[in-house]
Amino acid sequence: xxxxxxxxxxxxxxxxxxxxxxxxxxxRDAALPLYNAVVTQGRAxxxxxxxxxxxxxxxxxxxxxxxxxxxxxxxxxxxxxxALQAHLTERFVDDMDGQLRQMGIGDIVVGKHIGKMMxxxxxxxxxxxxxxxxxxxxxxxxxxxxxxxxxxxxxVAHVADALTAMHVALATAPLDRLTAGELA
Numbered sequence: 383x384x385x386x387x388x389x390x391x392x393x394x395x396x397x398x399x400x401x402x403x404x405x406x407x408x409x410r411d412a413a414l415p416l417y418n419a420v421v422t423q424g425r426a427x428x429x430x431x432x433x434x435x436x437x438x439x440x441x442x443x444x445x446x447x448x449x450x451x452x453x454x455x456x457x458x459x460x461x462x463x464x465a466l467q468a469h470l471t472e473r474f475v476d477d478m479d480g481q482l483r484q485m486g487i488g489d490i491v492v493g494k495h496i497g498k499m500m501x502x503x504x505x506x507x508x509x510x511x512x513x514x515x516x517x518x519x520x521x522x523x524x525x526x527x528x529x530x531x532x533x534x535x536x537x538v539a540h541v542a543d544a545l546t547a548m549h550v551a552l553a554t555a556p557l558d559r560l561t562a563g564e565l566a
Contacts, residue, residue, distance in 0.1 A: 413469035415563030416453065417477070420470075423565055424449040428544070434537030435527060444527045447503055449565075450474060451510045452545060456552040456560070463557060475500065502526075514549055518542075 424446030430437045435445050453470065457463040509522035519542040524533065527541065552565065 412561060413466055413473050416466070416560055417470055417473040419563035419565045420450050420453055421446055421477070423548075429541065432537065433541040433544070434533045435541065440529070443499070444529070447506055448510070448523075448527055448541075448545060449548070450503070451506045452548050452552060453560070453565070454507060455511055455514070455549065456555070459553070460557055466557075466561060471503075474503070510545075514546065519545060 425442065429435045429445050430441070435441045450470070454467060457467045457470070460466075506522075506526050509526055510519065513519040513522040520538055523538055523541055523545075524530065528538070548565070552560070555564065
């Protein structure tokens with residue numbers, strides 16, 4: 383079967399196949415259930431109501447990035463999860479690219495925005511990893527989730543407690559359940 387026919391068949395079946403993945407025969411759709419679970423969890427109402435996260439485009443990005451960070455930190459601990467980590471991150475980039483384009487950001491600057499978002503995600507990985515190790519996510523959350531605004535103590539405590547509980551639950555979750563999109 384020709385390359386074009388395989389790609390067309392994959393697209394008809396709803397599989398998202400990047401050019402790099404097509405080259406090596408990889409399928410990124412394996413990360414789709416997990417990514418969908420991350421987005422669903424990041425959009426949960428309690429973050430915005432009890433957690434006081436701003437219900438804005440930036441606030442939703444920050445919350446999805448926080449949940450994604452907890453999942454990526456879990457996958458770091460799994461020796462066989464490098465491909466899943468990469469595909470999950472690619473899903474995030476593709477989603478953010480699409481969101482930017484829907485907001486009217488043009489081709490010329492969308493790459494700069496994506497680069498900035500990836501830098502922000504990388505910074506959060508380090509900050510949340512350090513906060514979890516220190517047993518206090520509050521400084522990292524104030525800087526990254528609330529973007530320096532002073533949240534109500536109960537709100538930041540809610541988010542810190544929920545993300546810490548998620549991190550603990552993810553630590554014992556089997557990789558196959560995570561891949562299936564089961565975060566808790």
